[in-house]
Amino acid sequence: MSSGERREQIVAAAMAVFGAKGYEGTTTDDVARTAGVSQPYVVRLFRSKENLFLAAMQAALDELMRVFRATLADSPSDRPVAKRIGEAYVDLLSTRGLHQTLSHAWLLGGHPVIGPAARHGFAQVWQFFRDEAGFEAEQARSFLAEGMLINVMIGMRLVDDYGSDARITELFRACFPTELPHILDIAPRGDEPW
Amino acid sequence: MSSGERREQIVAAAMAVFGAKGYEGTTTDDVARTAGVSQPYVVRLFRSKENLFLAAMQAALDELMRVFRATLADSPSDRPVAKRIGEAYVDLLSTRGLHQTLSHAWLLGGHPVIGPAARHGFAQVWQFFRDEAGFEAEQARSFLAEGMLINVMIGMRLVDDYGSDARITELFRACFPTELPHILDIAPRGDEPW
DNA sequence: GGGTGTTGTAATCGGATGATTACTAAGTGT
DNA sequence: ACACTTAGTAATCATCCGATTACAACACCC
Numbered sequence: 001m002s003s004g005e006r007r008e009q010i011v012a013a014a015m016a017v018f019g020a021k022g023y024e025g026t027t028t029d030d031v032a033r034t035a036g037v038s039q040p041y042v043v044r045l046f047r048s049k050e051n052l053f054l055a056a057m058q059a060a061l062d063e064l065m066r067v068f069r070a071t072l073a074d075s076p077s078d079r080p081v082a083k084r085i086g087e088a089y090v091d092l093l094s095t096r097g098l099h100q101t102l103s104h105a106w107l108l109g110g111h112p113v114i115g116p117a118a119r120h121g122f123a124q125v126w127q128f129f130r131d132e133a134g135f136e137a138e139q140a141r142s143f144l145a146e147g148m149l150i151n152v153m154i155g156m157r158l159v160d161d162y163g164s165d166a167r168i169t170e171l172f173r174a175c176f177p178t179e180l181p182h183i184l185d186i187a188p189r190g191d192e193p194w
Numbered sequence: 195m196s197s198g199e200r201r202e203q204i205v206a207a208a209m210a211v212f213g214a215k216g217y218e219g220t221t222t223d224d225v226a227r228t229a230g231v232s233q234p235y236v237v238r239l240f241r242s243k244e245n246l247f248l249a250a251m252q253a254a255l256d257e258l259m260r261v262f263r264a265t266l267a268d269s270p271s272d273r274p275v276a277k278r279i280g281e282a283y284v285d286l287l288s289t290r291g292l293h294q295t296l297s298h299a300w301l302l303g304g305h306p307v308i309g310p311a312a313r314h315g316f317a318q319v320w321q322f323f324r325d326e327a328g329f330e331a332e333q334a335r336s337f338l339a340e341g342m343l344i345n346v347m348i349g350m351r352l353v354d355d356y357g358s359d360a361r362i363t364e365l366f367r368a369c370f371p372t373e374l375p376h377i378l379d380i381a382p383r384g385d386e387p388w
Numbered sequence: 389g390g391g392t393g394t395t396g397t398a399a400t401c402g403g404a405t406g407a408t409t410a411c412t413a414a415g416t417g418t
Numbered sequence: 419a420c421a422c423t424t425a426g427t428a429a430t431c432a433t434c435c436g437a438t439t440a441c442a443a444c445a446c447c448c
Contacts (some may be wrong), residue, residue, distance in 0.1 A: 003425070020304050024218035038427050043407060103301055107294065109351030110214050110386060116412060118350055123361045130361070137368040141343070148342035149335070155314055157303030167317045167324070174331040192304060197395070221435060232397050237437060 003045065007055075010035040010042055014056040019097025022104050023053050023114070054117055057105045060098045061121045067092060081133060082143060089147060090179055093154065093186045102186075103151040115166060123166055149175065159183070160190045197239065201249075203231040204236055204244045208250040213291025214386055216298045217247050217308070248311055251299045254292045255315045259322060263284060266327060275327060276337060283341060284373055287348065287380045294382075297345040343369065353377070 001009075013035035017026050028049050032039040046052040070082065071088040092098050105118040129140035153159075153175070161168040162184065176183050195203075207229035211220050222243050226233040233309040240246040265282040286292050313349065323334035347353075347369070355362040356378065370377050 001425080006425080021219055022216060022301065024216055028407090029405075037425095039405090040407080040409095040428085041426055044426090049406065098367055100301065103346075106346045107216065107222050107297055107301070107349040109354075110384070115351055115384075119352060119355055119359075119362070122350060122352070123355070130364075133266045141365065142339075143366040145336075145339040145343035148346050149339035152297075152300045153353050155301040156311060156316060157304050157309055158316070160303075161313055161317070165313075165317055167320045168313070169224055170324075170331055171320055174335040186224065190304070190309075191216055195395080200395085222437090224437075233435090234398085234437080235396055238396090243436065268446090 006037065006041075007045055010037065010045065010052075011055050011059045011116070014052050015060055015095070015101050016097035018034055018053055018056050018104060020188075023108060023111075028052065032077075050113055053105075053114060056097075056101055057114070057117065057121065059097075060101045060105075061124070063095060063098060064089075064092065064102070064125070065128060069132070071132060082135070082139065083119030085133065086143070088181065089150070090176075090183060091186075093183070093188070096188065099151045100155050103148075103155050146175075157188070157190050159187045200229075200231065200235075201239055202247075204239065205249050205253045208246050209254055209289075210291035212240050212247055212250050212298060213294030214382075217302060222246065223300050243262070244307055247299075247308060250291075251308070251311065251315065253319070254289075254295045254299075257289060258283075258286065258296070258388060259318070262322060263326070269317070276329070276333065279327065279374065280337070280340070283344070284370075285375060285380075290382065293345045297342075297349050320347065334341050340369075348381055351382070351384050353381045 010031060014026075016029045017030045017034055020026075022029070026049075028042050029039040031052065032042040035042070043049075044053065046055060067088050068085055071084050075081070075084075102121075105114060106122065108114040108118055126140060126144070129135040129143060130137065133140075135143065155170075158168055158172070161167060162172050172180060172183070204225060204276065208220075208225045209239070210223045211228050214220075215224070222236050223233040225246065226236045236246065237243075240249060241306070261282050262279055265278050267280075296315075299308060300316065302308040302312055307336065320334060323329040323337060327334075329385070347365075352362055352365070356366050357363060366374060366377070
């Protein structure tokens, strides 16, 4: 296999594992095993764990923006843009680890290398909503806030309590009045690592 | 000093450090040094790092609920409840690490011990908004979402870019139309550890 | 003033982990 | 056949970290 293909494979594995266990909680060996290669090879291809995380974070951002732009592009325009982008965001749950890798990155603001990269990526997302999607500042803020709540609910594995805890069930119905079955279908659950 | 007082002191230190560096990113020695005691003593008082994190998370939740209930109790009622609780939440930024310790906890859903504790704590917060504050489900959801966005902005150290990045400046003005100076005053900045 | 419990530390251990080194195997061009 | 590059691993190293042990200082009580 070419090293380029291996890199992609490893980045996908890194996104899943970093998302599930966080930056510090993940070992390069975890990623290597998930990708099916040896630990030293991961380090050699990415030079350091820090670099590997940056690659995973960037891949998550790239995929996020790609899907958002595609959603804007093939616009049926029979339904509001915000609704369609929101659905696209939820559909991205099938790209394992994407939301949570970003969530972890957002919390690493104090890290000397990851922090600035995270701030830069976040600013790009804001810019997309304002300039490309045409949202007003207020709408962009509200949209981001909803996204962060979804990230938290996913990261906390709240789906595990859906149906057994009345409060959680109510929260899910408030968040996803229409897409609930889809969410329950594709959200990561407690059976995943950690 | 009594061991009870020491515990409180160490829990406060743990909240600050866990908030800044996350669960896995924090060492028991970090917490010990911040609290001004030796590392073995921290381990002996809390039995394990995991237990120490649970104590810090619980302390953050207790303080959060205490302040929220106090805000409800001494109600001037000249201003809407949601506004006053929102301000109380921002004021809690002066309790170093509270928001971010909770943020990290919310992302540890896959952890066999911390995960269930986090879900339980989160459900309690939801219950407070619904039963004690009298919010409708929709309002509670929206309120939680705003809180999560604030947590992310704080954890990312976005304040560091306020004034130098136009997009970030705009985001802050959208989030805090009135409280901006106060936020810039009390939010943790890049000069803190990590 | 010696026994007993409490607060606290120094020293250390064992396992984990990121990184490095040295090596193998398989192309690829000549 | 032979040099050279590329993909990949096994073995190992140095460091870090959570936990344990053993011990010191001090208070309180009788």
